[in-house]
Amino acid sequence: LMMSLRRQGALGVNPVQVETGDLDEAIDVEEEEEVTAENPCLNHHCKKGKVCEVDEENTPMCVCQDPTTCSSAVGEFEHVCATDNTTYDSSCHFFAYKCSLEGTKKGHKLHLDYIGPCKFIEACMDAELNEFPLRMRDWLKNVLVTLYERDEENNLLTEKQKLRVRKIYENEKRLQAGEHSLDLLAHDFDKNYNMYIFPVHWQFGQLDQHPVDGFLSHTELAPLRAPLIP
Known part of the structure; x- marks a missing residue:
């Protein structure tokens, strides 16, 4: 009997034991669900040039990214040239600008042409x-x-x-x-x-x-x- 009591004391009064790992995992899932509920944008995907924002009802939606929020280019290798023969600091800056032209003829025709600064191409004879x-x-x-x-x-x-x-x-x-x-x-x-x-x-x-x-x-x-x- 004493041995039995000692064992119960070691395990706890409640004979039903819960493994710590299972408890931690359950807590992590609950916390993740709470974070997702607080920030619906975590699981809301937006295409290049757009970022996720929530409206007054906390519903996620994609809006055009502000080019000033793009990281500055480290070097010329991050620059890109578009079909308007304009060099953009990075693909982030380009897609953000293209998004601002969404629904326009100019925006429809504007595409990323190649990586690197625009090169001077002489007019054909x-x-x-x-x-x-x-x-x-x-x-x-x-x-x-x-x-x-x-x-x-x-x-x-x-x-x-x-x-x-x-x-x-x-x-x-x-x-x-x-x-x-x-x-x-x-x-x-x-x-x-x-x-x-x-x-x-x-x-x-x-x-x-x-x-x-x-x-x-x-x-x-x-x-x-x-x-x-x-």
Whole structure:
């Protein structure tokens, strides 16, 4: 009996014992629920450029962030360049400014262009603008031919696309085999016009995905522009 009393004294008068770890966990959950109730913004997600605030009824809502609340940039590597050719201190400053233009045509067209300060890009000369479509077509043609040459096992192109590119590939080899007059090249272009413009149609189809509507948005064009940014 004395041994039994001593054991009860060690454990406590109440024979039902609660482990300290379980009690602490229960307290943590209660405290977390209390904090969430006091601050509904803890579990309310806002997109870039917006922060969470509560209204008079303590309901969370997203509002545009004040750019002055963004942290100052540590260095130029934090600067970003937008499509308005303006350098912003950081992506935080940019998205906060873009949010302030929400619902406007300017805001709809404004996008983050690339990381780093905006670079000076000289205006294109008329001759360069005239050459651009041909240079773009040749670039896309070279991309397609490269994919065709590497497409033994990777299935980078569909069977139908392979047939179209094979004609381009064989024609390219034929033209490289010797010298040809401008008249002959012009005749070849007219004769095989659909073959020459296929790379442009192919690239358009690759980009026109979200949604497939026959138009290219700024977002859809971004992968094509990225390699061209200086």
